[in-house]
Amino acid sequence: MRRSLTLVLALLGTLVLFLSPPAAAAGGASAAFSKTSDWGSGYQAQYRITNGSTSTLTSWKVEFDLPSGSGVGSYWDALLTKNASHYTFTNREYNGTLAPGASAVFGWVAAGSGTPANCLLNGGSCDAGPADTTAPSVPGGVTVGSATGSSLTVRWTASTDDSGSVAGYEVSRDNAAPVAVSGTSYTATGLQPTTGYGFRVRAKDTAGNTSAYSMSVSGTTTAGGGPGPGTVHTAPYVDMGAWPTPSMPAMAAASGLKSFTMAFITASACKAMWFNAYDPRAGWAKDQVDAIRAAGGDVKISFGGASGAELAQACSTVDALYAEYDAVVTAYGLTYADFDIEGSATAEPASISRRSQALARLQQAHPGLHISLTLPVLPEGLTADGINIVKSARDAGVTLDAVNVMAMDYYRATDYGDAAVQAAQSTQAQLKSLYPTRTDAQLWAMTGVTPMLGQNDDGHVFDQADSRQLVSFAQGRHLGMLGFWEETRDRNACNGALYLCTNVPQAPYEFSKIFAQYTG
Secondary structure, three states: OOOOOOOOOOOOOOOOEOOOOOEEOHHHEEEEEEEEEEOOOEEEEEEEEEEOOOOOEOOOEEEEEOOOOOEEEEEEOOEEEEEOOEEEEEOOOOOOOEOOOOEEEEEEEEEOOOOOEEEEEOOEEOOOOOOOOOOOOOOEEEEEEOOOOOOEEEEEEOOOOOOOOEEEEEEEEOOOOOEEEOOOEEEEOOOOOOOEEEEEEEEEEOOOOEOOOOOOEEEEOOOOOOOOOOOOOEOOEEEOOOOOOOOHHHHHHHHOOOOEEEEEEEEOOOOEEEOOOEOHHHOOOHHHHHHHHHOOOOEEEEEEOOOOEOHHHHOOOHHHHHHHHHHHHHHHOOOEEEEEOOHHHHOOHHHHHHHHHHHHHHHHHOOOOEEEEEEEEEOOEEOHHHHHHHHHHHHHOOOEEEEEEEEOOOOOOOOHHHHHHHHHHHHHHHHHHHOOOOOHHHHHOOEEEEEEOEEOOOOOEEOHHHHHHHHHHHHHHOOOEEOOEOHHHHHHOOOOOOOOOOOOOOOOOHHHHHHOOOOO
């Protein structure tokens, strides 16, 4: 859970712009530079190394210069060394050997708008040789079928390309931003029942040339649907890393609450861990989860938070990230999964895209899984980064149970009860622009609010009267969820360090008993 609000102004959009075609280099290999997104002050890019020779390539090295004011930030699938403005990327142990015709890709997030110059691949110029400027053929035979209440499957026949290889396809639903696909079918999930959707498909080659879109083809979902709004409406966060380890069953018995959100799953390299201490695959604290369920409640598990490494940033591929999410969902038999996205993770295009794609796959594998995104907010609503995260999930086909806003730490002189209500109203209005076909009631059911009890990190206070105000507002609008940070602080009812205490006069579990009155 956030302890301070960092505003990173606007990732203004995603633009796929391919700049340099692949060119012949030493030994018949080729390297192709492309931007996969661009937001003005920076971009995400990649090089595709292709072995165009008749013999196996055993290693590769790509070198280039960037102009002053531009630089490489995070990167993946390569090793980097830097000398002033000269960057050298070499293969990792798993992607250096390329059979004839095979390719490897590495990428990075750049600060500044400057693009690579003076590129060398294995000592030969990346700029030598003729450029490929011919786009693949338009995909044909596009059909839409296999309808369920929440999904449609698009299929098409393969395109052809003068290079002999089509790198992949992009599918646009209702003219939205396209989704990258490697095969010749795509299942769109998270759709509304008995609703029509249009799809177009285009092909892309290894040089970044894209075909025109196919004609739009429509399909209609059946009655029914995927997971509807969840039945857990109040689930305060529990810092499971506190010592001694909190007992959720004991907290439930004392507070009147039935359900909780366990925080946080973070990353040890690309491996899911409880705050870098316990492996969730072993079912750590599952006895507590079982006891809560036996008493008629349920438990959400939250990934992320303000501290520790975030899985979507630590894992470099969608497959690896999905495997970690799936392991946790399976180990605990989850119905609810929360993703608390804070700090640098709110503004990194690569990890946002990876997370969205992995969550779409996760929901396909676990059709009843309810997913919430927990995001920073101002009284005026989600930040531009938060809106981008929701858009990314929507466009990837994720059915969101709730967009839960962290109504805390505004660092301004305002009544924090009024600010929490305003944040909910503003967020619901933003969701209306993102989901224009949904009713106001459906959008309120997607809206969640999580304040910080008592004294916030900025010194301002969310007290018992503010809690009653928020619960009353939620009852009037039927919000999707309420939570708060954090249950142990409410139990302790003390003055002292903020990770232990609320620093307001209160009885133990006084806030919990107010929030327990909210049932949706």
